Amino acid sequence: MISNTYIYEADSDVIRFVQITDPHLFKDEQGELLGVNTQQSLTQVLTELKENQFNYDFVLATGDIVQDSSEEAYLRFCKSVQQLDKMVFWIPGNHDFQPKMFDILVQEHGNLSPKKHLLLGDKWQILMLDSQVFGVPHGQLGQYQLEWLDSKLKDNPDRYSLVVLHHHILPTHSSWLDQHNLRNAHELAQVLAQYDNVRGILYGHIHQAMDGTWKDYQIMATPSTCIQFKPDSNVFALDTLQPGWREVELHSDGSIITRVNRIQKASFLPNMQEDGY
């Protein structure tokens, strides 16, 4: 069996990475999601990310890479992230089509890796989970995912852990979106509670920045590279905030220092009257 583990030998005490999420690319390069050209907004995010001074080691792409299950959109994602010149690790979101993802998002199409367990230096590990339930927008961690997570935590008792998935755990206070959350967060909590070195949980899906705490874990959610959803809105509503990405530093004392950046050199405004997506 091929190992699912990627070993990153850090030359610094601090592990640094960036998260990009929910690009929602289309087969057609001109494809728009509620009035935003998602390829253009991803390109702008990557351009400004490259210009930024943050010296990161790798990239996490946390799902909803494409909107229409097309091979063309996955290939264009590979081409887009190639310019970053760093390894890109990824997980599926509710919109992804996993058979194509696993065929295309591999090293032969660029700097991508399908590995889900990252051993980072001596102090940290990242565990990337698949919370997709095929065909529906909400998330659920299956038994295999929970057992895999448990075994990696058990195997690495001396490492701090960051758990990464697509779906959200903390409410956004937008009921239309919160019905699409991770349905079995309690089962995730039961696994994590057996270990005292889990430090954070990182996700995408909600198209908005969020920094919070859940059961002592640091919780982070990140703007999409395309449209943004408005928090605290029970009916579907878009935000005028710009696309962005997240920087994360994993420190050797177990702390996580993080920051969200949004693009500043271009502006993408969706069609604000849309009432769903």
Ligand SMILES: [Fe+2]
């Ligand atoms: Fe999503």
